[in-house]
Amino acid sequence: MSDRNPGMDLDLEWVSKVRLNTQAVLKRAQRVQSRKVAKKEWQAAWLLKAVTCIDLTTLSGDDTPSNVHRLCMKAVQPVRYDLLQSMDMHDKGITTAAVCVYPSRVADAVKSLKAAKSNIPVASVATGFPAGQTPLKTRLEEVRMAVEDGATEIDIVINRTLALTGHWAELYYEIQQFREACGDAHMKTILAVGDLGTFTNVYKASLVAMMAGSDFIKTSTGKESVNATYPVAIVMVRAIRDYYLKTGHKVGFKPAGGIRTAQEALVWLVLMKEELGDQWLTPHLFRLGASSLLGDIERQIYHYVTGRYPANHDLPMA
Secondary structure, three states: OOOOOOOOOOOHHHHHOOOOOHHHHHHHHHHHHHOOOOOHHHHHHHHHHHHOOEEEEOOOOOOOHHHHHHHHHHHHOOOOHHHHHHOOOOOOOOOOOEEEEOHHHHHHHHHHHHHOOOOOOEEEEOOOOOOOOOOHHHHHHHHHHHHHOOOOEEEEEOOHHHHHOOOHHHHHHHHHHHHHHHOOOEEEEEOOHHHOOOHHHHHHHHHHHHHOOOOEEEOOOOOOOOOOOHHHHHHHHHHHHHHHHHHOOOOEEEOEOOOOOHHHHHHHHHHHHHHOOHHHOOOOOEOEEEOOHHHHHHHHHHHHHHOOOOOOOOOOOO
């Protein structure tokens, strides 16, 4: 992953001055959605790029060591080998960006990837995911345990109450403590945008999270009624751009929740390219949080290679 974001002193004046034009945000998001995406070999190349940015995720109550193992093996070989061979991409080391699991399954994922001789990072959700309403001491301990078990990326959730009530200083210091608990592990901060109410709150929460040292800001847990949307993404990536222009530090962006189709993945890549530039089109600064997206991408790649869509038995299950 890229260099860490060291954060900065809390600038409440900057936060308090935030004003957003909702109609302008919606109009910009609509333009992004209407962009024509690449076709044929260009589309296939962009889809492979999307694969390398996926945090392949399982966050189910019935997760077991065996289904985590299957997920890890899919992360190591996300697209069928013969399809990659047909594209002359079989030796390019294409894997997903990370595997994301609950803290209790981190050790299982680390074991499976080590056995496969893979250096794919293991990410873990923590801090009372998805609600973030457990006591601070418990949330901090959950981060430490995940890191001790081998997670090198931690996806924390903010206490939405602090954002909704404007307690920005308290939120800042909480996130700083999570950052310290992460140690050398990179920290992605989930804003749970569907719970924040307004674009202004989303922008302010983005700023505070970055000031506190977040290496990524992430839209959603995937458990809210509203998850990753293009208007919210516009707000968050522009906060990232403003933070970069002020501090010189790049912070990554991760949309998550409800991203299921290859077409959607292409739109997200276009959005990043247009708003932040090619430097952000890498797993170091852009992730897609998804569990089912990879299946549709592989289906589209199969169609590109063979000229037909696969039957159910043509592609392996994750």
